[in-house]
Amino acid sequence: MIRKVLLAAGTTAWLATSSLVPAHAAERKETYRLMELFAEVFEKVRSDYVEPVKDEDLVEAALNGMLSSLDPHSSYLNAKNARDMEVSTKGEFGGLGIEVTMESGWVKVVSPIDDTPAYRAGLQPGDFITHLDGEPVQGLTLSEAVDRMRGLVNTDIKLTVRRASVEPFDVKLTRAVIKIQTVRSHAEGNIGYVRITQFSQTTDADLRKHVGQLKKDIGKGLSGFVIDLRNNPGGLLDQAIAVSDDFLDKGEIVSTRSRRAEDTQRFNAKQGDIVDGLPLVLLVNDGSASASEIVAGALQDHRRALVLGTRSFGKGSVQTLIPLPGHGSMRLTTARYYTPSGRSIQAVGIEPDIKVLQSKVEPINVPERERRSEANLRNALQNPAKNGKEAPDAKPAEGAAKPAPQPEPEKEKEKGGAPAVIKMGDPAQDYQLARALDLIRGLSLYRPQGN
Template identity: 85%
Template structure:
């Protein structure tokens, strides 16, 4: 009780000492008055609220309120949340595997992380999470909502999702330890496909390993690379710079401009393109945010890659994690970043060079005799070098998908398997584009 009393009595003095320099304090009596107001409200809540409240919870709520009122990305992290963030940036954490933000009181999905419970359940960028286990999220802070989504491994949680203004539907997810493999790759014929799911501490090193392996697997016939940044919510700035540098020989990658002009920073590429100058197509969508947009903006401005897909998320701000000792840390927006041409993408995003909306690729099973072909015309001349092909019977193709029942109201929409060109229309278009660029490059030489 003595400790709590001392905290209440010294609140104004403590805040004034912590946040005001003597020179500024002398010029700002109004600031002292407002800090007195805070101390008065704090003490009245402690003494007269209908139920007992803890001092640390009140202070945390006040700090979070102050920071979240600035922008959606500034926040206070108590010691537990700060530790969780540190684990996250190192590439392993527990939960559902989903990057979220807050919009109009709802939790909004920025992007699901590949091969996680959220990804496998089909959650998409732009989805709104309205309820957690039947309880509305309105009234919760973002950190509170995230805390409720986390929990013991192998426990279930029900999320209510609203998508594109349609009827809400429920999705049950099982919490898991999320081990993030930030880079994955495979060969698509003579083209290297590389997917970067986020930018953690090992992303640049992993990317170089995957590119080297693709060079060995495909060999001298390697025609180019598709780099997939769709649903990549961002991550570490230094890793975005390093990944951009991997594809550039020279020039500016990004600049960050803060409140003070003298704090402006510019980051430039060093010689060395890990692809050897091969064509690159970069895939983005509205789940590509922050560090992903740094890479897309740099390669687009330098004409090093063609950007294909849909407009990116538009997060053009930089957050700095500031330690607060035993009390955790705060994440504060300290700068905006600009692409090499000097454009800010804050709230506007990266507009792709070639806009391609996502669609599910499905074969159209037209019977052979209904297809337009010279061989099907009456009295068509025969080919002298081969026997005329006999039109196929009117039967469904062997690999045709089975007919599906009409979706029931309230069911989750079907999931498109990203990374599989048989289903992923954007990837199929990117691969065709690389093939064309590779062919043009070969004939030009």
């Protein structure tokens, strides 16, 4: 029984004689006194609680309470949850496709994952999930809430969502097998667009394939790349380091500093830039967290990329998954990470070089008779080439950029329904991307020919 294990681990120490107590005797005695308190409460609950409670459930709750009280990212994972986490880092798992944390007792959305039920339903970073199938989430641990959101594929769950300046609304989601394609790309004229949705085991290899394909497809006219890390909740540290290294020739990428100075680690770039020094614009927002911020901080500090968008999430800590043989594992915050210039972005985030708020981009359709034009002025000179006839449509110069549509503020939803989703990656709707593409075009004008 777990109770016996606890007593075996603790009672022997509590009953130790003073001759066995090491130098920090007073400190140790206080620790033993507190452990006795825990054992006393544990026994009282087992014997006097209104209903029988399993020892295992009590111990798991105690461990989760201890770890989750440290910070939002430390937790105890039983054997099932530990397996789920291992599967998710490999790029395929079941559920809703949403990265969450806990804040003030509510489940808070860090970011939805592209092309998942949560993404298609319009959930956004910063949303609070207050109820699951009509039952409040307050009182649940993060692990318990996540367990309830997971379930059999093709089963439904109703989430009640609270969003700033919007009335609470319900969203029904159908659970699915979440297969994460962490890298997507396409050409925007002579600019490569690459979106990284999270950092799993295959992200760096996939990024290299996509960049290679874009270089081949666009050819010699390639002007630069937009790397989109918006709503990327992070993932594996080694993949964030590898992705940063892809665009850097030298220098520090990130350092991790833990409680003991001797445990500090520094990770440096190796020579070789997979885009050969072409201009880079990096897109971030408040859903860009952890590993995303490592990449953004490294490329920003080395002035290798311009960071555009809004301030990132601000998760500057490192979690280590520590196996507990026979009992799952614990996820423990063991270090903070620092950008090459020595910045800790914990609870601060990466401030973009160019701040651009997201807007819904729509063309403004003005009737022809209302358009302002020289031709509409009284007594305007005629174009001699027209000779009284309509001139053929003029063709734009080769490589000329199309005029960017003007943004309009995103309209709030009507009460009772979820707001419309801006399709990221489509410059006709995505104002931040449209601005990033314009920036690459501007930078390419000043780039020496042949480089």
